[in-house]
Amino acid sequence: MSLAVIALLLAGLGLVAWLSARARAAAFAGPGKPRPHSLPGQHGWYVALWTIVPAAIFLIAWSNLSGNLIYSHVLASPEAQALPGFGLQRSTILNEAYALATGASTTAFNPQAHRLAPVYAEAISFYSWIGLAVTLLVAFAGGAWAFTRLSPNFRARTRVERIVMGTLLLASLIAVLTTLGIVLSLLVESLRFFSMVNPLEFLFGLNWSPQMAIRADQAGSSGAFGAIPLFWGTIFIGAIIAMIVAIPLGLMSAIYLTQYARPRVRAWMKPILEILAGVPTVVYGYFAAMTVAPAIRDLGLSLGIAASTESALAAGLVMGIMIIPFVSSMADDSIAAVPQAMRDGSLAMGATTSETIKKVLVPAALPGVVGGVLLAVSRAIGETMIVVMAAGLAANLTANPFDSVTTVTTQIVQLLTGDQEFDSPKTLAAFALGLVLFLVTLALNIVALRVVKKYREAYE
Structure with missing residues (x-):
């Protein structure tokens, strides 16, 4: 049975x-x-x-x-x-x-x-x-x-409440211990990596070539683990190009839905907009690789710019579209939470609706908007599939959005794909990259939560 x-x-x-x-x-x-x-x-x-x-x-x-x-x-x-x-x-x-x-x-x-x-x-x-x-x-x-x-x-109520409390405590401990296990696993393997590679070379080096030769007399037998090109690629795609797309579109969407849209229009448009957050990232990757990347390549060639089929611009644009709901939802909630008295006071003084939005609502909701942006950035820098399919695997240190670049998450996938030996610096480099990415994402989330908490304390 x-x-x-x-x-x-x-x-x-x-x-x-x-x-x-x-x-x-x-x-x-x-x-x-x-x-x-x-x-x-x-x-x-x-x-x-x-x-x-x-x-x-x-x-x-x-x-x-x-x-x-x-x-x-x-x-x-x-x-x-x-x-x-x-x-x-x-x-x-x-x-x-x-x-x-x-x-x-x-x-x-x-x-x-x-x-x-x-x-x-x-x-x-x-x-x-x-x-x-x-x-x-x-x-x-x-x-x-x-x-x-x-x-x-x-006292059945007391006994049941104790059981429920114990279950909740156990669930909390599982979450905490899981997080602790993740950190320790990254930390232990990263320390092994840094025992083989100089941390200064990893954090400030400009050449990323983790391939290890089979024999010591072959070229590049020691590999090159300068991660600056990976850090720059992550920032360039996830924190610059994607945010240039997501912040204006997300903020303007939130302003329209809270200030201009009729209730019936808002009831339809807000769920449709938030569907973007539920689309699998591999679908975005296909869209970036099959539609956006060729269009950007043709645009670059028509402008006389040497454009790669896989470019940072293609991945960043699609990633920006993907995280619009993160910015829009947080900005929507922040603007809606501004006290009605501030709106009415501005309109009573003779300000127009657009002036009220620009001079009163957006400044008052700015901490919440900033918190949403930081959460969206932490989501963007951890994205993998879009970068793999649209931005390429080349670790280039360039500011040209038409060139191929790569990110930290993409390199982690590449380093851990296939049969690997965990005594090699090439494989252990993935854990060092993961530790850096974890710390950066953790810092962004802490800052975002503090900003949002400060905002809530101001208006609750």
């Missing part, structure tokens, strides 16, 4: 426990009876949690343990005595037998797999039934124990 079926049965038992406990707790209240401490629904949740949670913990532990038990059961069978010793052939036969037993495959290359498949199927069925039986037993025991504790004075 599959884990999904067992989980479904467990959910059904939890529902039955909730209904039973709720019905019993409902009988605690009535004319002439003291008021119960907790509501019937809270008693129901208490019993349901004790029915589901211990059984679910056992089910998770059993799903991890049963695999080894099944494997040992199969190896102890007479059919497994003819298997070869430890090695690739033995593992291949066992994997084929498992696929036959579970129905994932109908054929096997080795005849021994067909003989082992029934043994595997028998073991899987045997331990699945054991898991089901013990899971249901644990669920029944937990629910029955909790059900016997119900009484008018029982």
Whole structure:
């Protein structure tokens, strides 16, 4: 029996426990009876949690343990005595037998797999039934124990709130520990990289060529890890070209939607505009590579400028379109949060609507707009697919938007693609680039959140 079926049965038992406990707790209240401490629904949740949670913990532990038990059961069978010793052939036969037993495959290359498949199927069925039986037993025991504790004075609400609080605390700890694990993994591998490459060369070098020669006598055997061209490419595409597109269009969109658009127009245009944030980045990449990049190349040639098929301008323009909703939504919320009294006062003094927007609303909403821009920048500098498909892989230190450039994220993908050795500076360079990108993005987010917090404190 599959884990999904067992989980479904467990959910059904939890529902039955909730209904039973709720019905019993409902009988605690009535004319002439003291008021119960907790509501019937809270008693129901208490019993349901004790029915589901211990059984679910056992089910998770059993799903991890049963695999080894099944494997040992199969190896102890007479059919497994003819298997070869430890090695690739033995593992291949066992994997084929498992696929036959579970129905994932109908054929096997080795005849021994067909003989082992029934043994595997028998073991899987045997331990699945054991898991089901013990899971249901644990669920029944937990629910029955909790059900016997119900009484008018029982503090079910307090117990349920503690369980919910513990669950929320666990979720928070998982998020914090995950972030800590990411930072430590980047930091450890980056320190290994900096033990092989001078940090000053990495942070201030102008030549990026991480390819390592196979032999020491070959040219470029030590590689070149100057990351300035990558940092400049990231800033050039994500923080300059993309922002030149996103800031004016996003801000003007927000001004139109909050000040000029009718409610019916706003109700349609705002969701349509925010759809841009949900389009997969690979779709933007296709659009940049197939439509925008050739158009920019033809434009450059018509102006007498040597334009590359893959250019920073193509990637930056499409990236700017992609992050318009980030700027627009934050600016929209910021402008709408400006007190109505400031608008009315400006109009009462004789200012026009455009003058009110320019002299009153935008300056008042500027902290929120700046916060949105910073969040959009942090989103743009972490983009990969658009740059890979439209800007190229060349690490050029140039200010010509028609030239091909690359970014930090693109190089990380390139360095970690394929079979790599993690003792090589070439591969470890990806972690150093990731650490720098993480710190920059973290700083931008902290600044943006502080700016937005200051803005909220001013008008709330």
